[in-house]
Each structure stands twice: as structure tokens, then as C-alpha cells.
Amino acid sequence: MAGKRPAPAAMLLVLLAAAFAPISSAVRPVSDAHRSAAAELFAPSADGSFGDLESTYEAVRTFQILGLENYKSLSGKACKFAAENLASPGSTAKDLFHAVRISGVLGCGDDARVYDGVVAxxxxxxxxxxxxxxxxxxxxxxxxxxxxxxxxxxxxxxxTFHAIKALSQSDGRWRYDTNSAESSTFAAGIALEALAGIVSLADAEVDPSMVGVVKNDIVKLFDxxxxYDDGTFYFDEKHVDATEYKGPIKTSASVLQGVTSFAAVVSGKLNIPAEKxxxxxxxxxxxxxxxxAKDCFNQIESLSFLENNRVFVPLILSLPSKVFSxxxxxxxxxxxxxxxxxxxPSLKVNLVQVLxxxxxxxTSENKELQYDLDNKVHYxxxxPLKIxxxxxxxxxxxxxxEPEHETVYVTGGRNTESVIVTGLIKVNKAEIGISDNDAGTVESVQKLDLLKDTKVSLSAYHLQKLRLSFQLTTPLGHTFKPHQVFLKLKHESKVEHLFVVPGSARQFKIVLDFLGLVEKFYYLSGRYDLELAVGDAAMENSFLRPVGHLELDLPEAPEKAPRPPAQAVDPFSKFGPKAEISHIFRAPEKRPPKELSLAFMGLTLLPFIGFLIGLVRLGVNLKNFPSLPGPAAFASLFHAGIGAVLLLYVLFWLKLDLFTTLKYLxxxxxxxxxxxxxxxxxxxSVSTKQKTA
Known part of the structure; x- marks a missing residue:
């Protein structure tokens, strides 16, 4: 890795990545995070609706299971929406199915006569x-x-039971109708749920032999x-078809809901392995x-079926924290x-072994965990485990x-959880020095305290070596090997060199032979800052610390020696302050005296004065001004318009530009x-009448 220039603060990022390395995700019960996610995914539109009937049911049912109050505040609109579809003669069986379930969740209290029509x-x-x-x-x-x-x-x-059963296949899957060529795992789930409904609605006991056949179909379906390798089970479609494929979440939800619904209405147990x-x-x-929103509904409702089924109620073991100090x-x-x-229920939790x-x-000791009744955790x-x-x-x-508990729980037997145990790592016998290349004689050795800000000053030339060594031990005195140990040398020209510090069973040690590194160092003599980085996810005191500087004297670079790489330009430098721009405006032109300007203005008024004198000499009068109201108004507006044009000329002279003046004109x-x-x-017309008269 020597000679390659990493990005700035690269080792710090490496250390942070090591310190916060992720642990395998835990399987945790439904929490407040799920409730917040559901409230966001099922947020109603501006008019308070959730969309179609199916989306509305999924929203209110999810809110009901999670104990959210959102669905109650919107029950009026949802109930009205459901009632409209129940009363509509054009509603399909699917529409009625979702409308009835919305009413059931919200307790809308629809008219019994409406339900009579729906039943029929x-x-x-x-x-x-x-x-x-x-x-x-x-x-x-x-x-x-x-x-x-x-x-x-x-x-x-x-x-009806026989009609649905006729669509089943030998592998436990179902067809959607008699014309379907392919069987479906998703269809098996809805078929089992429909059969469970028929058993509940029947006026007499359904043939036990047929029920037994369906139980065998369920066993085949679970085959x-x-x-996955971690003991996670799921259902998926056997054949992927763009029109039929539902995905693992929806398919697993369908089967789970169908199986638990069927198990709830028939006698006897289903021969389903508890681990599945x-x-x-x-x-x-x-x-x-x-x-x-669809995945959220399938997840929450499926877990609700698991919580209340009579086959097996799963118990989930989880750790509030997976990092222990x-x-x-x-x-x-x-x-x-x-x-x-x-x-x-009352449980006994034992720690079996630590790997x-x-x-x-x-350790392989069967230790029983104590139970904290207030916090409801085993601890x-x-x-004492000496971990x-x-x-x-x-x-x-x-x-x-309580093995005779009426509810059958499944615990999974042995459960394995991954954890990280952290602690303070001791750094001992840290030394740095310069030695000769041939005999290995150490000229200068200095002690380092890598847990404190201590810096050394070293000097060397190309025939010498830099030696750095130290030991890392755990709180229990064992040798510790962290994920990352790096030594960085940074030249005063910003060229960086990164070296991995190898470790053995006893210590970490690195020897830099400058004679073999002259080309990697680009023959750059001068000051090199030394920086050591040690980091690990289990090390609470990971560090990135300057250890001093080295004055290195290297030979002159030959003609064909490699050149140092161009330094990266800081992309944020263009947002920094720019150089100040100095500008001197031209000196104003010399203007004529004020008196001359006033005299020129007087001369421009002479034509107007001459115009007024001409009007007087011509004998201008108002005898022909119209006397009738209408013509008089138009004549007044005409003269006002002429005055406005003259005023516009004055404004053009004083303020307006040519284009604005022409627009108004x-x-x-x-x-x-x-x-x-x-x-x-x-x-x-007046003049014509006078001449005619």
C-alpha cells in the first residue's frame, strides 16, 4: 500500500468503520417503531380516505392490531364508504367482502336488512x-x-367444501379454478381460509374424513x-408468473393465515413441526x-394470527443490547x-455455551439466568464467565x-445470538528508533506512550531503517489483534504513504527500509509526519494519534524517476472567498455653467410663447364649442387628450425613455x-346644417 495516497482522513474513516462495525440484525418483537411506520404508510389522503375498499380495510385492520387510535377518528368516513358499497346493487363479492370486514373492525352497526341482502x-x-x-x-x-x-x-x-377441495393438488397447493393449469401456494392459503369459514358456517358437522384429508394437504404444503441457514422459514411460489406471482411475504402470509384459521375450527392437532x-x-x-403498506399489513396481520393461533405460539428470544462492555x-x-x-409464560433460560x-x-457452563420481574428480562x-x-x-x-399450560408455546430449543464484548486495550512497550541498514545497530530508540500525546523527533538517511514496535493486551492479559493497524508517513508536500503494521503472537512490529522505498517516496527528502492508527470494534480506546516527525534525507532523483502524484484539489475551495476586485470609475466630464443651461432652457420655451401669441392674433374663441352634453363631453376629452400628449412630451424630457414614451403615445x-x-x-354636421339653412 506504500506510495498510494489515500483520501484525506482515510484512516479515521477506517477506524470509525471498525469501531461501529454492524452486528447481525436481531429478531425483535413488534415495537413502537412498527406503529410509527404503520401510521406513516397508511396516512389518509386530504379528504380522510384510504383509497379503495381493500386499502381501507388493510389500514383500519393494521391500526386495530397495533392498538393505534387513528382508525377510530376516521371511522365515520370509512363506515359510510362501506355502507355505500353494501347497499350498491353493482357491488361484487370482493367489494362486499372488504366492506363487511371494515364494518366488523370499526363496529359500524349497519342495518340488519342491508346485511340480509348481502347474505343472499x-x-x-x-x-x-x-x-x-x-x-x-x-x-x-x-x-x-x-x-x-x-x-x-x-x-x-x-x-361447497367438496367444490373447493376439488381444486387441490397432490403437493398441497391449490388451483384458482377448474381451468387453471398451474397450482399456487398463495391459492392454498386462501383455500384453507375459505374451508375454515365453511366449517364455521355449516349447520352440521363437515365430513371428518374430508377434514382429515385437508390436514394431510397441510402437511404436504409444509414440506x-x-x-435460510439461520432457521428462518418462508413460502414462495413454485412457478414464477407475472400474473400470479405474489412474492414471499404475501405468499407466506396467505398460507399462515389459512393454516391457523383452519386449525382454529377443527378438532385435533395439525402435524406441523414446531420449528417451522x-x-x-x-x-x-x-x-x-x-x-x-401492503407488506406492512401482511406482516402485522400474520403476526397477529401467530399470536392467537392454537397450533403453536412462538416465543422470541432477543437481546436488548448486543454490545457488552x-x-x-x-x-x-x-x-x-x-x-x-x-x-x-413462566420460563427458564439457561446459558449453555459461548463460542x-x-x-x-x-465456555460451556449451563448457567441459569436470573429473572428481573420489574423489567421482565433475564440477566x-x-x-464470572471470564469472557x-x-x-x-x-x-x-x-x-x-409450566409444561401443562393450555396454550402450546414453541421456544425453538436452543437459540444462538451474536454479541460483541468490548473493553479497554492496554498498549505496552511501545518503541520507535532508527537503525543502520547493514548491521542493524540501533542509533536512537525512544519510548512512546501511545495513549497520550507524546511526540518524537527523528532523523535518518536512505541507508537506515525506521523501526516501530508495541504490544496490545486485553483486560484479561491476552494478546489482542485489532482489525486495523496502520502507520502513515505524510511528507511536507502533502504526499502520503500508508503501511500495514504486521502483528505476531507477541507484538506488532514494522521495519521501513528507506533504501528499498526511495522510489515509492519519489526521492522526496524533508520532513515526514508520523501517524499511527489502531482500531477494532471491540476496542473501546481505538486511536489515531500523531507520534512525531522524521527528517529524511534521500538521494537526488534520477532523470527517469517517478514523479509525485498531483495533489487532489479540494472540491470546496471554489466556495471560498475570492480576491478583492479594485475598480476606479472614470472622472466625470466637465459640465457647462448653470447660467448657460438656464438660458438655453429659456430659448426652448420661446416657440411655445410664439404659439400662444399666434392663437391670440388669429382670434381663437369657444363659440363653436358644442353645447349638447354628448358632443361637449367628446370635445372635452379631445382637448384633454391633446394636453396629455403635451404632458407626455414633458415627462419624456424629464424622466421617461423613448420606448416607454412611444408605448404611452x-x-x-x-x-x-x-x-x-x-x-x-x-x-x-352642424356646419352643413347652417349652410343648408
Whole structure:
């Protein structure tokens, strides 16, 4: 790396990157961050609406699950929107499905007679359709009406059950209708939810053998589930089609909601592995804060189904903090909650073992964590574990202390979490010196205190070497190897050279042989500032510290020696202050005396005076001025217009420019032509009458 000039403050950035290196993302329960994200993603428009019926339901349902009050303040408009669609004769089964669910969430209290009409329409759709989506919307709408307290019974439930089951495939997937060539995992989810609705609406028990067949289909469906290495499970479509593909989030949500809905209405257990249910919970929680309203709804509603299902309720182990300091003697804290952060049942949490970053077992002691009832966390002091600074994988084991609890919880058995343990690193035996190239005899050695601002002054020539060495030890006395150790030499001409300081089991040591570096140093003699950077994510006292300067004497550069690279121009320099511009205006021209100017002005007034005398000599009078009101008004306006033109001439002389004057003169000219024509026409007619008389 020597000879390459890094960007300014490059090592500082490297140190910051090391100090704040990210830890693998934690799977945490739903938090206030999700509530804030939901409120932002489902923000209503200016008129208080959320868009179409489906978007409105997704918004109010998400707000309801998260316990937000937003949907209550907008319930009036949403209820009105739902009621309009319920009463509309043109509403489809999908429209009625979403409208009924909106009313159920908001408790709109629609007229029972309106619901009677909706029930009849949905039953008619069920009777005539062979589409899985139509079955889903119709059965779901009827079930929602029943859940709101209305008497809804599906008399031909078993035949409808068979009609939907006929669309199933041998691998647990479903087709959308009898004409569909491909089966769909997403369709399997809505089919199971529709079958669960039929069981709830049936007036008699559905054939148990058919229910058993569906249970086997669910087992087959879970055989197609996909997984990541960390135990996260998800569903995805087998065949990717632009018109059918839904994506892992929507597909997983459909299957999860269908399976949990079906399990809630049938007797017996579903033969689903507990780790797959826990893996689905990890998948939805691993999304974090979703980027779209649709993903947010699918995430929150799926987690709500997981929270309240009768198959397995997953418990999530998480660490409030994944960084522990030996300096401040932090405690290891563990939270075990449901997906919404609700209080978990009585648990026993044990620390099984601690693994180093190389998977080497550091400690393997089965220690039971204590429980803090006030903060609802399990905790353990890490000091007795004798864990040194570094990255570790900690294995926990969770067991229920109430195995006969009516709700079946799944804990995942052993859970592994990655953590970083930090501490203050000791810097010992730091030395810097200059030695001869051949014999290695040290001419000058100086001690360094790298934790303080101590600087040395060195001098060398090209036949000598620079030696730097130091030791790093952890709080427990072990040798510490940080991520980055760099030595930087910066010439007075701003040319920089960066060197990696190698480390061994005992110490860090670097030897710079100037004879072999003359070309990399571009034969530049002079002063070099020395700077040492040591940084690591687990090192609380990472530093970037000047250690002194070196006066280096190198030979003259040969003719074909490499030239120093051009220094980068600061891009912000163009925004700095500019040189001051000095300008001297020309001296004003010499003007004539004031008296001469006044005399010239008097001469310009002589023609006007002559004009007035001429009017008097010609005998100008007002005898022909019109006496009638209309002509008199036009005559007055004509003379006023002439006066305005004369005034415009004066303003042109004093203030206005030629273009402005011509513009105003154009308007006045049009005005004068009009009123002058009317005035002269009147005078001409009067004169004609007089001559005729």
C-alpha cells in the first residue's frame, strides 16, 4: 500500500468503520417503531380516505392490531364508504367482502336488512361459481357477518367444501379454478381460509374424513416450505408468473393465515413441526420495518394470527443490547416474549455455551439466568464467565416451567445470538528508533506512550531503517489483534504513504527500509509526519494519534524517476472567498455653467410663447364649442387628450425613455383618433346644417 495516497482522513474513516462495525440484525418483537411506520404508510389522503375498499380495510385492520387510535377518528368516513358499497346493487363479492370486514373492525352497526341482502347475494355467488377467489370472498364475507352477531348459516356447506377441495393438488397447493393449469401456494392459503369459514358456517358437522384429508394437504404444503441457514422459514411460489406471482411475504402470509384459521375450527392437532412455525415468525419479524403498506399489513396481520393461533405460539428470544462492555461491567440481558412483546409464560433460560468468532468453545457452563420481574428480562453477570473482548456466539436454552399450560408455546430449543464484548486495550512497550541498514545497530530508540500525546523527533538517511514496535493486551492479559493497524508517513508536500503494521503472537512490529522505498517516496527528502492508527470494534480506546516527525534525507532523483502524484484539489475551495476586485470609475466630464443651461432652457420655451401669441392674433374663441352634453363631453376629452400628449412630451424630457414614451403615445393616439373623430363629425354636421339653412 506504500506510495498510494489515500483520501484525506482515510484512516479515521477506517477506524470509525471498525469501531461501529454492524452486528447481525436481531429478531425483535413488534415495537413502537412498527406503529410509527404503520401510521406513516397508511396516512389518509386530504379528504380522510384510504383509497379503495381493500386499502381501507388493510389500514383500519393494521391500526386495530397495533392498538393505534387513528382508525377510530376516521371511522365515520370509512363506515359510510362501506355502507355505500353494501347497499350498491353493482357491488361484487370482493367489494362486499372488504366492506363487511371494515364494518366488523370499526363496529359500524349497519342495518340488519342491508346485511340480509348481502347474505343472499353472497350465497348466490357460492352456488354459481367455480372460482376459488369467489368462494374465498363470499365465504369470508358471510363469516364476517356472522362474527358481528347476525345469524348466518350455510345449508349446503359440505357440497361447497367438496367444490373447493376439488381444486387441490397432490403437493398441497391449490388451483384458482377448474381451468387453471398451474397450482399456487398463495391459492392454498386462501383455500384453507375459505374451508375454515365453511366449517364455521355449516349447520352440521363437515365430513371428518374430508377434514382429515385437508390436514394431510397441510402437511404436504409444509414440506414445500423454504428456509435460510439461520432457521428462518418462508413460502414462495413454485412457478414464477407475472400474473400470479405474489412474492414471499404475501405468499407466506396467505398460507399462515389459512393454516391457523383452519386449525382454529377443527378438532385435533395439525402435524406441523414446531420449528417451522417459529421459523415463519422469524421471517415476518426479520422483515423489520416494511417499505410498503401492503407488506406492512401482511406482516402485522400474520403476526397477529401467530399470536392467537392454537397450533403453536412462538416465543422470541432477543437481546436488548448486543454490545457488552467489560469496563462498565454490563449484564447479559435476555428478553423472551411473544411476537407482539406480550409477557411470556413462566420460563427458564439457561446459558449453555459461548463460542468465539472461530466457533471455538470459550465456555460451556449451563448457567441459569436470573429473572428481573420489574423489567421482565433475564440477566446474568458476564464477569464470572471470564469472557475477554471480541466477538462471540452465545447459545441459550429456553424451557417452559409450566409444561401443562393450555396454550402450546414453541421456544425453538436452543437459540444462538451474536454479541460483541468490548473493553479497554492496554498498549505496552511501545518503541520507535532508527537503525543502520547493514548491521542493524540501533542509533536512537525512544519510548512512546501511545495513549497520550507524546511526540518524537527523528532523523535518518536512505541507508537506515525506521523501526516501530508495541504490544496490545486485553483486560484479561491476552494478546489482542485489532482489525486495523496502520502507520502513515505524510511528507511536507502533502504526499502520503500508508503501511500495514504486521502483528505476531507477541507484538506488532514494522521495519521501513528507506533504501528499498526511495522510489515509492519519489526521492522526496524533508520532513515526514508520523501517524499511527489502531482500531477494532471491540476496542473501546481505538486511536489515531500523531507520534512525531522524521527528517529524511534521500538521494537526488534520477532523470527517469517517478514523479509525485498531483495533489487532489479540494472540491470546496471554489466556495471560498475570492480576491478583492479594485475598480476606479472614470472622472466625470466637465459640465457647462448653470447660467448657460438656464438660458438655453429659456430659448426652448420661446416657440411655445410664439404659439400662444399666434392663437391670440388669429382670434381663437369657444363659440363653436358644442353645447349638447354628448358632443361637449367628446370635445372635452379631445382637448384633454391633446394636453396629455403635451404632458407626455414633458415627462419624456424629464424622466421617461423613448420606448416607454412611444408605448404611452400609442394608447393616447388611439384615444385621440376616436374622440377627435366624434368631435369633428359633430362640427361638420352642424356646419352643413347652417349652410343648408
Amino acid at each position: 347475494k353472497l350465497k348466490a355467488v357460492i352456488k354459481d361459481t367455480n372460482s376459488l377467489l369467489e368462494f374465498y370472498y363470499s365465504v369470508g364475507g358471510l363469516l364476517s357477518i356472522k362474527e358481528q352477531g347476525h345469524n348466518v348459516v350455510l345449508s349446503d356447506a359440505e357440497s 414445500t416450505i423454504k428456509s 412455525i417459529l421459523g415463519l415468525a422469524k421471517f415476518f419479524l426479520g422483515i423489520g420495518l416494511p417499505g410498503s 467489560l469496563t462498565s461491567k454490563d449484564q447479559l440481558k435476555v428478553e423472551v416474549t411473544t411476537v407482539f412483546g406480550s409477557a411470556a 468465539g468468532s472461530d466457533s471455538k468453545v470459550i 446474568l453477570d458476564i464477569a 475477554d473482548v471480541g466477538k462471540y456466539s452465545i447459545v441459550f436454552e429456553i424451557s417452559l416451567q 400609442g394608447f393616447l393616439g388611439i384615444f385621440l383618433v376616436f374622440v377627435g373623430h366624434r368631435t369633428l363629425s359633430y362640427l361638420s
